Every structure is written in structure tokens, then in C-alpha cells.
Amino acid sequence: MGVSGVGKTTVAKLLAERLGVPYAEADDFHPAANIAKMRAGIPLDDADRAPWLRALAGWLRDRGEAGTGGVVTCSALKRRYRDTLRAGCPAAFFLHLDGSRRLVAGRLALRTGHFMAPSLLDSQFALLEPLQEDEYGAVLKLGARTPQELVELAATLLRPGPGGPEAPGVSAAG
Numbered sequence: 001m002g003v004s005g006v007g008k009t010t011v012a013k014l015l016a017e018r019l020g021v022p023y024a025e026a027d028d029f030h031p032a033a034n035i036a037k038m039r040a041g042i043p044l045d046d047a048d049r050a051p052w053l054r055a056l057a058g059w060l061r062d063r064g065e066a067g068t069g070g071v072v073t074c075s076a077l078k079r080r081y082r083d084t085l086r087a088g089c090p091a092a093f094f095l096h097l098d099g100s101r102r103l104v105a106g107r108l109a110l111r112t113g114h115f116m117a118p119s120l121l122d123s124q125f126a127l128l129e130p131l132q133e134d135e136y137g138a139v140l141k142l143g144a145r146t147p148q149e150l151v152e153l154a155a156t157l158l159r160p161g162p163g164g165p166e167a168p169g170v171s172a173a174g
Contacts, residue, residue: 057088
């Protein structure tokens with residue numbers, strides 16, 4: 001989870017490969033109307049996001065029922081969005097990739113071929129509700145870390161046993 005440009009897709013693909021589980025890109029679940037709005041620089045509202053989040057929750061539910069688990073990218077900016085995802089998969093573990101506005105804006109400026117207008121970054125930061133203590137997940141601070149370093153941190157956090165996701169609670173890998 002995290003704002004656009006924080007590296008969700010890169011880290012998620014590598015993490016799914018590392019864990020040997022299915023991967024889904026949340027952008028692929030957006031209806032055409034949502035993509036058109038974002039291309040036009042118009043932020044999505046909660047009504048736009050609701051069916052998209054339900055579809056992602058269904059994907060997570062299906063992976064849980066199949067016993068495979070999975071990794072999905074999703075901005076999941078608000079607590080209620082994460083609650084929708086958890087409704088489909090109560091054991092969902094959220095990894096919040098957290099970077100400064102300056103760092104993320106620099107990444108967005110270099111990104112090509114994505115439908116989300118960089119002008120929407122401020123609206124994403126404004127909506128972002130960080131993980132709360134009672135949410136199952138962790139915050140990974142970007143800094144100068146490579147995607148591979150972030151994947152190794154995530155894999156350690158997801159490992160069963162000491163240091164793994166035994167109970168809800170936000171930890172920061174800073």
C-alpha cells in the first residue's frame with residue numbers, strides 16, 4: 001500500500017516471486033471510467049473506488065480459500081479501504097511503503113506509460129491514513145533502500161515465528 005509512485009508494483013512483483021505466490025496489480029481491476037478520470041487528472045472519490053476495492057477483496061478471498069495466499073498492490077490509502085480488503089481476507093497483512101513527497105514526486109516525474117497523472121500525488125498524500133496500531137501490517141520506509149532490500153525486509157516481517165506477523169500491530173522498518 002502507499003501513494004502512487006512509491007514502488008508498490010516493483011516491490012510486490014519481487015515479493016510475490018520471492019514467496020512463490022500469485023500476484024495481482026490493482027490497476028488492472030479499475031474500470032475504464034476510473035482510468036479515464038485519473039488520466040484527466042481528476043481524483044477518484046469513494047464511490048469510484050468501492051467496486052474496485054470489492055473486486056480486490058474478492059481476489060484476496062479467492063487466494064485465501066485456495067490456500068495459496070497472494071500479493072496484491074493497492075494504494076489502500078484510507079482505513080475504510082483497508083477494512084473493505086480485510087472483509088474479503090481477514091488475515092491480510094499490509095505493507096505500507098512510505099516515502100517523502102519529494103522522493104515520490106521525483107519518481108513520478110521519471111515514470112512513463114502510467115495512466116495516473118502526477119498532479120494527483122498531493123490528493124493521494126492528503127487522503128493517506130497511515131496504518132493504525134490495531135491493523136495487521138508494517139511500515140517500510142523507503143529512504144535509499146533498493147527494491148530488493150525492501151523485499152527482504154518484507155519477507156522477514158511475513159515469516160512465521162519471532163519477528164513475523166503473529167498479531168496485529170504496526171511496526172516500522174525504518
